[in-house]
Amino acid sequence: MRDAEIIRVALVGNPNTGKSSLFNELTGLKQKVSNYPGVTVERRIGMAKISKDCRAIISDLPGTYSINPTSIDENIVLQTFLNTDVDDYPDVVVLVADVENLKRNLFLFTQIKDLEIPVILVINMADQMEKRGISIDIEQLKKELNAQVVLISTKKNIGIDQVKSAILNFKEVKEAPFSQIAERIDPSFFPLLNKQFENLSLYRSWLLLTQHQRIDIDSTLKDQIQKVNLNGHNLSKMQNRETILRYQLINGILKKTYKVDTKAATGLRFKLDKILTHKVFGYVIFASILLVIFQSIFDWASIPMDFIDTRFASFGTWVSSQLAPGVFTELITEGIIPGIGGIVIFIPQIAILFTFVAILEETGYMSRVVFLMDRIMRRFGMSGKSVVPLISGTACAIPAIMAARNISGWKERLITILVTPFITCSARLPVYAILIALIIPETRFGVFSLRGLTLMGLYLLGFAAALITAFVLQKVLKIKSSSFFVVEMPNYKLPILKNVGITVFEKTKAFVFGAGKIILALSVVLWFLASHGPVDFKNAEAIVTEQSVNTNDAQLLNQEIEAYKLENSYIGIAGKSIEPAIKPLGYDWKVGIALLTSFAAREVFVSTLATIYSVEDSEETNTIKERMAAEINPDTGKPMFNLPVGMSLMIFYAFAMQCMSTLAVVKKETNSWKWPLLQFIGMTIFAYTAAFITFQIFS
Amino acid sequence: MNFTIASLAVGEQGIIQQDPNGQIPLILLEMGCFPGANVELIQIAPLKDPLYIKVNGSHLAIRKETAKLIKIEKSENLCETLKL
Known part of the structure; x- marks a missing residue:
């Protein structure tokens, strides 16, 4: 009825x-x-x-x-x-x-x-x-x-x-x-x-x-x-x-x-078109806009992000001081709170990016970019319309891959879908941000900081990988598709703030609740796997006490017990089992755990390490960065996150296909498991090789 | 001589000719680019492709390969003939 x-x-x-x-x-x-x-x-x-x-x-x-x-x-x-x-x-x-x-x-x-x-x-x-x-x-x-x-x-x-x-x-x-x-x-x-x-x-x-x-x-x-x-x-x-x-x-x-x-x-349209699609100024303006976008993602977003990071750390401390110790409190302070923190921290970057994309679309400028870039993108087997997914990819590959739908030619669309995950998405940013802060000194060259330049380099690397892969795919894929490229060049308009606001709000909400569910669930699962284990885990206290009968320092003993527990927890066992494979890249089993969980979603890297190190670190609750900086490589006795390891990790994250949600969207959009599988295997092999070479160069 | 949209210079106009073999893609027809319509070349992208045209009030960017399918009669030529 x-x-x-x-x-x-x-x-x-x-x-x-x-x-x-x-x-x-x-x-x-x-x-x-x-x-x-x-x-x-x-x-x-x-x-x-x-x-x-x-x-x-x-x-x-x-x-x-x-x-x-x-x-x-x-x-x-x-x-x-x-x-x-x-x-x-x-x-x-x-x-x-x-x-x-x-x-x-x-x-x-x-x-x-x-x-x-x-x-x-x-x-x-x-x-x-x-x-x-x-x-x-x-x-x-x-x-x-x-x-x-x-x-x-x-x-x-x-x-x-x-x-x-x-x-x-x-x-x-x-x-x-x-x-x-x-x-x-x-x-x-x-x-x-x-x-x-x-x-x-x-x-x-x-x-x-x-x-x-x-x-x-x-x-x-x-x-x-x-x-x-x-x-x-x-x-x-x-x-x-x-x-x-x-x-x-x-x-x-x-x-x-x-x-x-x-x-x-x-004649406003005429005048603006003359400048914005000019053979020199057109590209200069487009490049400047991109620069402003990237600058704002890293610079403006870092203020609210640092704030969120420290707030969540102190909130966790406060909660654990308020609740009676026990499994339930641990679940909240070590599983759920860092998990939610790992989602909320993305909001500033995602919102800023979506705002820029929405404004560029609303004003009618995006069509001019499509017009400017079509010939160039076609050399790489894509279309001018691929620019929109590739830019959106800097926020998140999922809406970006969906945006590829406007590309009418199947081959151009498929290539765009396949290479979009190479673009530095905001899920990679927290990984980069924390590693850069750990391994790159705060040197400045005039207005540029070495850290900012490193990030810029990683962005460019992502774009380069996308373009090179597209170029190869264009030669390899034998697909004939006939379609017609028609783009309307709308009149220039001032963006209506309400519309931009609603678009940004809706997209950010969709991201937080979509990807957020996975991140939160994984954080809780991780916490469970890190705080439970087989026999050795349960008897950790007895084993460690027996081994170190000469240690009288209670605090040191406690630390050793916690470390032993983590090593023998379920997650520790999983990390240890892949350690031989990742040793050539410079990682230990703890980083291995983070890598494993990152295959669900990259951003989980940071919250995983946060969870692992907070389980291990029993005394005080610090920010994620402080915990990572304090981590010592037992083989060398020096900090774990040094230049070779940090660089190797960043390269790995730049190229690896570590996002279940993206794979699911690729499956939906291409209507076959073939393409997401190809993407997953190809990108992972590429990432492993590149990270290996990087580690060898910097060591 | 056979002219197509691709043979226009920036600022030039032409009239789209009959298309007995159905060469013009449907989507272009639907957007106003059909026989009898006046078409003006507004701009050419820096790398000579795509083309930015105005037809029947629509401002469109199309690729050169598509533009080559659309036969036109240059309006300017008409003027020149008249002058002669």
Whole structure:
């Protein structure tokens, strides 16, 4: 049963029309981001109060230029409209259009209208009309389109109430198709088609016929489609005819209703394009923006990160002083608190990166980067559109790999997916940050610090590894894919802070709760494995006391007992068993434990060492860095984390595929285990070899 | 002589010609790049590819290989012929 009080609204529109702004305006923060079943496409759903006693569930569908999809994201739009039996089939569609590109936006409008579903046309950026010399005869347009039309400006917050009341009165919106276009495409074919699918409208059956490979439909319908006799008709020619016919009708309507005084158009786009895509300045500006991003991740983020680190350390101390000693207290202070700390510490970096990416997208600059970089990226078997995933990869490979979906060519997309994990993601940063602080002196060269330069070097190394691997893959992979690279170059816009804020908040939240669950769970498991063990572990006290009968120093004895316990705990045994394999890289079994757990997620490295050393270190609770600096290599008697070991570790982390979540996403996106496995094995071998060479060079 | 979008110089315009063999990809047609439309080359990327065009109010970047599929008649040529 469907609730009569709740109206289901689907928000559709071209990209860059302010569709998501309208969504934010309608729903406020009452929105939820989840995934569509089976695919990793983000599904944004929000609740809007339409009137005193009526609410609407609004789903923000992926932006698209046409109902005929060219990517997985756009498939969702088609799927939503072809599945009439599902619960979230919309009652009414709100189509958001940009006043400047009304013609192209109306193209999608006519397609949706032909599905015989009520559509409200919302024309956004109405505040720009005067400046651009545009005038629209709304009443005439309503008549011509046989639909409700609302002028709004999400930027100036104008017209939102009219949208709400149009949704409220959706039953008054006519469901009639835009035109009998299907019959006009080919009068000899469409009546036949109509006979085959008698219970479906003509346009629906036409979409099923042309797009059935792209959507999930039941097998009886599939059989029915396969049986359709084309009688020598060429589907793609008919699709082309359909497109041109639609534009002819739209042109006819706009001639009567839409006027542009071209003289009023501003030259801002032209001027900015001249600079931002200039053959020298274009690249200089792009490089500077990247530099600012990286600088801010390391510099600005370090202040809140240090704060979080020390807060969690002292919080742990405080909690353990408040609670009675016992297993439960240990679980909290040694398992859960460092575990949560290991998640929270990422928030500053992730949020800063997502903010930059959101601003670059919102302003329209990202399309210029795609334009600038396409030729270069193609040398490496990728597309200009690969730049977005590669930049997002500096925050987290998971959303980055999903962003690769916009790349229409399969080979270009696959290569982008395969090399993105080489990009220094924020999970590597805490590893780098702590190792750099331990092994690189605080030397300064003018404005540059040696530590900052080392980090920069590691970033560049990640990019270089991604590009070189892509270059090799391009030569090795024998995949033929035909697709067309089309990028819209939107008008430049000032970013709407609310939108940027919501995007950053949602993405950071998704990261914290997604990756956070794994990190927290692992921390607790680790704590358990480090504080439990077989027989030797249980008898540690007796064994150590017996061995060191001559030691009278109680504190020293206690330390030896703790060390012995760790060595004989489950995790110690696991670490010891891989020690021979990692010895050539300069690591001991404790680092080995951290490596093992890092295969679940890299960032666990720091919290693992924190857990291990805090189990071992029984007296006082220090920051993670202090604990690591105090660690002594028993073979040499010198600090464990010296230059060769630190460098070797950083190189290992730069190249190794240590993230379960990423592998899971790659599996989903490529629809096969082959690619994530290849990625995992290839990157690990590469990392091992590179770390080995590094250790030998620096030793 | 056969001109395509790829033969335009920056600032030049042309009219897209009929496409009997269906060479223009559907997505481009859908974005407004269809026969009869006026197309202007706005900018060429620094490495000569892709091309930044304006057609039917849409500003699009397309690759040279795609641009070569779209036959046009240069508007300028028309003017020159008229002058003669």
